[in-house]
Amino acid sequence: MADAAPQIPVTVLTGYLGAGKTTLLNRILSETHGKRFAVIVNEFGEVGIDNDLIVDADEEIFEMNNGCICCTVRGDLIRIIAGLMRRSRGFDGIVVETTGLADPAPVAQTFFVDEDVRRKTKLDAIITVADARHLLKQIDQAPEAQEQLAFADIVLVNKVDLVDAGGLATVERRIRNINPYAKIHRTERCDIDLVQVLGRDAFNLERILEVEPGFLHEEHEHEHDDRIGSLSLVANRPMKPNRFVPWIQDVTQRYGTDILRMKGIASIEDDDRQFVVQSVHMLIEGGSRRPWKELEPRQTRLVFIGRDLPKDLLRQGFEACCA
Incomplete structure (x- = not known):
């Protein structure tokens, strides 16, 4: 072919x-x-x-x-x-x-x-x-x-x-x-x-992570005097797939008008592959990519960039997805 x-x-x-x-x-x-x-x-x-x-x-x-x-x-x-x-x-x-x-x-x-x-x-x-x-x-x-x-x-x-x-x-x-x-x-x-x-x-988030594995390694949120800012969420425990996927879909639909960009890589329970997700406003795409490497920390890292982000709610929802 x-x-x-x-x-x-x-x-x-x-x-x-x-x-x-x-x-x-x-x-x-x-x-x-x-x-x-x-x-x-x-x-x-x-x-x-x-x-x-x-x-x-x-x-x-x-x-x-x-x-x-x-x-x-x-x-x-x-x-x-x-x-x-x-x-x-x-x-x-x-x-x-x-x-x-x-x-x-x-x-x-x-x-x-x-x-x-x-x-x-x-x-x-x-x-x-x-x-x-x-x-x-x-x-x-x-x-x-x-x-x-x-x-x-x-x-x-x-x-x-x-x-x-x-x-x-x-x-x-x-x-x-x-x-x-x-x-x-x-x-x-x-x-x-x-x-x-x-x-x-x-x-291409997958490409960025191949070239710069530490791309999503910002672990602090950025405070400033503008309405637009960023929030980074990190978890060392894997995500429950029946919680994480519905949660990320709900977040983009509920707050998508104010979430300008979202990108991340997730460790899913009982899955040896990385799960990559990114969105623009309410439109989201995600899927499994390469397997985790042997000595690679299996962390989930999500980055939200948006306007007046509901940071506490996002943080609580994220933590509720952990296995």
Whole structure:
């Protein structure tokens, strides 16, 4: 039987207004890397202008102008990707640039909900570009700025030439408060080796755990003055499958609008394999992966990143799942 066609990696670029998303996109399109990308631009409003700001390139640009934080975006994205897959000339990757006012969730959820999209493409990474000079004010004033950081797999702290060392440390500390797990890079005009942002497989929790086994080893919760924060839960006892699975499903349905990202690895009673679970809002996926290694601690570690998380309830529910 012939091998299935490889999945095309999708990179999502997000970040608040003026952070430098289009600058990064232009670098991706203009640098000599020998790859061909399809670009999908989601603008807020009926008249698109970002297309006019993107460098003249061989790539094809598709605009989605009729929605932002709603299911319209997901439907448009599914249709555009389906059209791309029918073309005879292939792509090495797809780049989706969201509007600066966007919640990245509808884009990320597309790769959970549509079976055809899921089979032909894979979400490689959510990259958030942050304006080092203005980010602190944006975090305080705009929920979208916090959500974009919370969803990120990779954060580019851009315009670092406009901020002193102390200011940069403060900015990165605030980012870490919101999302302790994203990889942070400092940039000027988004000047970065594209190897650091493309083909990272950063949204794939199994891949992350293979490369960085300690990825989920944060054992403390992060307290700060913003509504969005993180909670890490750790258990050394295995989980009862008839408790853990219904509990995690109930949590995502009950609190999913406020849980932006959830990811984790669980030790299930009477199962020698690791159980990996991750979600975006109310959409959740999970399954067994490789066997636990002989000397590997069989711990369950869950990470929640969200808004006004019910931490005590989550902690109690988690502990009730232990064998």
